[in-house]
Amino acid sequence: MDKVIVISGAGRGLGFSLVKQYIQLQDTIYAFDYQISNELKALGESYKKLKYYNCDISKDNDVIESTGEILEAGKKVDTIYNVAGFYSKEDLVSIAKTNLDLCIQMYNINALGALRISKSLWPLLQKGSVVVNISSEAGSIGAARRKGEYGYCMSKSAMNMFAKLLSNELWDIGGRVINFHPGWLRTVMGGEAALKSDKSVSPDESAANIVNIVLNIDNIPRDQMYMTHTGELLSW
């Protein structure tokens, strides 16, 4: 197969694991990250169909520049993985201490970042294209239990709304959108505690589960578009 796959947040964590999955599938991969990690560079040395770009997804110009080569190539984009995300422990406070500047930063990266990339690549989304957003259970309004973390939770709820709106548009041309909670990941964002807990999941395992669902998306009804990496449905 030579599908065209675009992955943000590809330098480490879940995004990096997704890159490895698609190398196994021998697809063409456009990988974006804020800073290109040595690990991603090393993969690019050995796998020539992996191209990587420095891209801050909170900036319009960065996204326009980074997607330029893909648009020039003009090939259908099969799958976009909006993975890049930002979380800060500073957000782990109740309303009185909530930092609005931090909320704006999270909204800009977590919600608008996915919108920016998808908007830029919209001309290449066609029949069979899939946009995958790595959201979080934290974005579920139906299951909201926290009394704080306004910035992160609200940014992921906004990402969920983005998914629904895009799905309404993309369906008309034969494309799909799906959002995942990837589990509590053993990554930088997952934190030290995730490394020690048996409730957490490795990014490689989560990525493998997600790719398996995405490759079989035709078997999933259109309205089932927010789920865990193991396919358990979540309430919007």
Ligand SMILES: NC(=O)c1ccc[n+]([C@@H]2O[C@H](COP(=O)([O-])OP(=O)(O)OC[C@H]3O[C@@H](n4cnc5c(N)ncnc54)[C@H](OP(=O)(O)O)[C@@H]3O)[C@@H](O)[C@H]2O)c1
């Ligand atoms: N970790 C969890 O337990 C958990 C749970 C639920 C949902 N999620 C979601 O899953 C996704 C992946 O999480 P992860 O644990 O793999 O996170 P991670 O290890 O912290 O990696 C985040 C990635 O996003 C990139 N990034 C951050 N801000 C960016 C920006 N402005 N522009 C471009 N790239 C940016 C980072 O780039 P640099 O390396 O250059 O900083 C990094 O590659 C995130 O969207 C997260 O919200 C994670």
